[in-house]
Amino acid sequence: MKRYRTRLFQIAIVPAILLCLAYRSAAQVYDTNSKFRYPVELDAVVIKSGFDVDAFIKRVRTDTTFYKAFRSLHLVANSAENNITVLDKKGRATASWQCQTKQEIKNNCRITRFAQESVTGDFYKRNGDFRYYTAELYDYLFIARKPVCHENDIVAGAMETHGNSRMEQHKYELKQLIFNPGSRIRGVPFMGDREGIFEEGERDKYEFRIRMDTLDGIACYRFRITPKKGMEHKVIYDDLTTWFRASDYAILARNYSLSYHTLFYDFDVDMRVRTTVRNGKLLPCTIEYDGNWHVFTQNRERVKFKTTIFY
Numbered sequence: 654m655k656r657y658r659t660r661l662f663q664i665a666i667v668p669a670i671l672l673c674l675a676y677r678s679a680a681q682v683y684d685t686n687s688k689f690r691y692p693v694e695l696d697a698v699v700i701k702s703g704f705d706v707d708a709f710i711k712r713v714r715t716d717t718t719f720y721k722a723f724r725s726l727h728l729v730a731n732s733a734e735n736n737i738t739v740l741d742k743k744g745r746a747t748a749s750w751q752c753q754t755k756q757e758i759k760n761n762c763r764i765t766r767f768a769q770e771s772v773t774g775d776f777y778k779r780n781g782d783f784r785y786y787t788a789e790l791y792d793y794l795f796i797a798r799k800p801v802c803h804e805n806d807i808v809a810g811a812m813e814t815h816g817n818s819r820m821e822q823h824k825y826e827l828k829q830l831i832f833n834p835g836s837r838i839r840g841v842p843f844m845g846d847r848e849g850i851f852e853e854g855e856r857d858k859y860e861f862r863i864r865m866d867t868l869d870g871i872a873c874y875r876f877r878i879t880p881k882k883g884m885e886h887k888v889i890y891d892d893l894t895t896w897f898r899a900s901d902y903a904i905l906a907r908n909y910s911l912s913y914h915t916l917f918y919d920f921d922v923d924m925r926v927r928t929t930v931r932n933g934k935l936l937p938c939t940i941e942y943d944g945n946w947h948v949f950t951q952n953r954e955r956v957k958f959k960t961t962i963f964y
Contacts, residue, residue, distance in 0.1 A: 698865040699874070709863065712902050713876060713895070714851060717808040719904040722928050722935040724806035726962070727763055727797075729936065731756050733962045735795070737788055739774065740955040748774025750788060754796065762802035787944065787956040795960065850878060850890055858884040865899075868906060872899040889913050903935050904928065920946035931964040938962050 693706050732755045739748040752770040756763055775784055783789040792798075849855050859878050866875040878893040885891070892910040897903070909924040927939040940960045947953040 692861070694860065694862040696864045699863055702865075704863070706863070709874070709876075710851070712897075716902070716904060718902070718935055719907065719926075719928075721806050721808045722904075722937055724804070724808065725934050725936055727756075727801070727804045728758065728806055729756075729931070729934065729964060730758050731936075731962050731964050732768075733795075733960055735958070735960050737776075737791065737956065737958040739776070739785055739788075740957065742953075742955070744955075746774075748772075748776040748784070750776050756797070760802075762800040763797050763804070764800045765797045785954055785956060787942075787954055787958070791958060850888070850893070855888070857881075858888050859890070866896065868896050871905065873897055873905060874899055874902075916949075918946070918948045920944065922946065929964070936962070936964060938964075 693710075695704065695706070732753065735750070735752050735754060737750045738746050741747050750770075750772050753768040755766045755768060757766060776788065778784050783792065850859055858881055860881055862877045862879075864875045864877070866873045873896040876895050876897065878890060880888045880891065889911050890909070891912055892908060894908040895904055896906040898905050906927045907925075909922070911923075912921040913919065922942070922944040924943075925939070925941040926937055928935050929938040930936070938961070940962075941958070943957045945953070945955045
């Protein structure tokens with residue numbers, strides 16, 4: 654069961670987007686000639702642009718801009734507002750952690766300084782450790798309590814490597830889910846490769862749609878993947894929506910909504926990430942998470958968090 658717990662945490666945590674933009678109504682046509690070899694619904698604006706669906710799908714599956722944005726986060730000074738709330742089954746807050754932090758960069762090292770911190774409920778154990786796994790992993794991913802040095806934002810090969818510690822393994826697994834959504838993640842028990850939404854046997858359970866959209870006045874391709882009618886309980890992704898900047902396909906925002914239930918574990922997770930550009934770098938600026946998950950022999954966790962980052 655320990656292995657189940659290890660693998661499940663990749664799904665039950667951490668971030669993709671704040672926005673509700675005007676939806677362009679237009680004629681809907683399916684591209685059936687794409688080498689993706691599965692119908693992709695396009696709006697009239699995309700069709701007129703001579704859009705190459707096959708090339709777009711390849712970009713989606715091989716994108717590194719989103720991952721690079723998070724690696725770049727560790728290289729620039731910033732301040733952040735962090736809020737984590739633990740809820741009971743009725744949605745009432747039972748514990749919380751709020752803080753304002755500043756990431757300082759000096760001599761190629763980063764460290765997090767706490768400007769303000771407040772805690773309620775049983776957020777910490779008596780020995781000072783985090784009581785909740787979500788909080789522990791959040792701290793590990795975003796807070797540098799001691800100097801962390803010689804990092805970079807080079808993405809080539811970076812997602813294939815990880816250390817030997819439990820947290821390094823979990824961080825590695827999370828990267829596969831967050832930055833390569835829709836790709837297979839080997840070793841997840843009782844899932845049957847359902848996370849591989851672009852793969853044969855899974856993609857026929859989904860609808861794929863590409864629309865022209867705008868985000869903060871920037872022209873985007875909005876790529877949305879949702880279950881077909883009747884398939885809602887046979888898939889993992891309830892919604893996966895990504896806004897790609899039309900000029901260079903950089904990811905400006907992404908929403909994830911995942912759920913799955915087995916006898917050994919269940920999860921229902923929503924994640925939202927928004928990015929911004931500062932000094933030519935794409936960087937995350939808002940990260941939201943709302944998760945309800947449970948592993949056999951483990952207490953259920955219902956946790957929300959939001960981080961807003963300022964540069």
